[in-house]
Amino acid sequence: MDDVATLVDVCAAYEGERDATLRGVSLTVGAREQLAITGPNGAGKTTILEVMNGLLPFQSGTVRVFGESVGPSSHRLRAEIAYLPQNLFFSADTPFLVRDVVLTARFAKSRVRRLAPTEDRRIVDHALMAVGIAELQRRPVGRLSGGQQRKVLLARVLAQAARLILLDEPTANLDVQAKEEIAALVAVVRRELGAAAVIVSHEAGPLRNAADRTARVESGRIVETYDRMPIRSGLS
Secondary structure (H helix, E strand, O other), X not given: OOEEEEEEEEEEOOOOOOOOOEEEEEEEEEOOOEEEEEOOOOOOHHHHHHHHOOOOOOOXXXXXXXXXXXXXXXXXXXXXXXXXOOOOOOOXXXXXXXXXXXXXXXXXXXXXXXXXXXXXXXXXXXXXXXXXXXXXXXXXXXXXXXXXXXXXXXXXXXXXXXXXXXXXXXXXXOOHHHHHHHHHXXXXXXXXXXXXEEEEOOOOOHHHHOOOEEEEEEOOEEEEEEEOOOOOOOOO
């Protein structure tokens, strides 16, 4: 299985912090693989996604995605990576319509591939239908529930046509039904794109159960990796 992303002995720290957040992390993501990253708060789970996406410079080690070195100037490469941060929700007074939010995913792609606007609109229409929110496309995104907003952002991921999907706690603060719906839609998006996915999740649930592999992070280090989700009492 070809590797989509590779981290080798990566150390990284946020600006102004004395201690490293990542301490010698080595990790691979295979083609079409769904990798779950688990661990306690502050362990470095989100930091791995930010380093992989080129949003956080790393102090040492190597990071490669699709065979290319990742860094702060990897703008073209980031067009192939869809990143959904944990705390990306829209306030009630956000005026943008659902369709416009999804359409923003096409900006980077259009600059690279120079697609006609009609093709961008077709792709957005398909993404809205695939995620089941076509009827919401003319509504202000800030007026939607948390679960509906997550669906909008997954439609945006699909419209971006990325080859690597990075999702940070995509079911956080959602009820049980919404968590199951989002997990099912992640599978739809991955299947349509043929993409690999790295999903950070601190809680057990359908997203972690669907992972091909799980990596557990503690204190900035990967302490355990395993295939599928083992049945263990008390694991979080």
